[in-house]
Amino acid sequence: MRRSLLFIPSNTPSMMQNADIFGADAVIFDLEDAVFLREKDAALHLLDAFLNHFPIENIEIIVRINGLDTELGLKDLNEIVSNRIDTIMLPKATYQSTLQCQQILYELENKKAMHKTIKIIPIIEKAVSLIEINQIASLDRIDGLLLGAEDLATDLEVERTLEGTEILVARSLVVFAAKAHGIDAIDTPFIHTSDPVGLKKDALFAKSIGMNAKACIHPNQIDIINQVFSPSKKEIEEAKKIIIAEKEAINEQKGVFSVDGKMVDKPIIDRAHKVVEKQKKWNL
């Protein structure tokens, strides 16, 4: 369960050592697009030293590796997979590459005698990723699906627009696959870092179609994203009322009950529990 996931370039000490102070639910240390090819070795050494020697707590640690269609991707996994990280983010995911990533993680966890099972967030950023999305989401370790709209637009040969009409189907497919498998639907980053109004509009739209989190490429995007993807005070109050009414109905052995004149059934009760779970997790 996440709202905001912040990308941090893995070759920038000033940002890395502040990773846990920005207020994101997860940080993504990026070894892929944020690092020049000639600096890939430096980023990997720096991230390895950072994770080994810098204390960072109470935040999910995700590492975006290079694609497994390159030698770099495998090298990243060999170096970085350890109990120090929680999740691997896999770029340009296909069913085959996600399955391969999962198998490599099993092997490395055994070889390194790890006590942890590393999760995977595949990035859905190719047309084939969308075609295979249900198979990808069905794999054991998948803990969320991230839509990568910029690369997807390149693959589809379409222009990225502020309105995002060109990615509407992709967003919906990510939501359906994620919800069908009980994992996070994570929306693509909003790339205009100095447009808070546009960011809020984009995030609200993503939420309205079922996304429950959004990636960030700048710390100044986190507060807006956390706000949009948190339940409102009104939603929390209503959810608490429903849960109290549910307890009373169970005690009185009532199958159906109403709150504020509205009939409450199982989907509404489930939603209320989810809202309260979020309220507790994020201390709202």
Place this chain on the structure above:
Amino acid sequence: MRIASSGTLESNDCFITVKESDHLEIIIESIVYEQFKDQIESVILDVLNARDIKHIFIHIQDKGALDYAIRGRLITAISRLEEKQ
């Protein structure tokens, strides 16, 4: 003479140059030299000991890098030097 480098001169980072040498020589320039010269040297020696390197020239230009950053940059510089051999 083989030479390699790593890092940047940005804040919280350091730039490290390494060269082949027949003896150990470490030159430290730092914006926090008075307070952290010993600490920086200790991190450098720790990395060298772990790799069993006894003879090398190291020049670090430190802009307030924490231990992990010095360690990471030095490992990269040494790896790049070794790749040239």
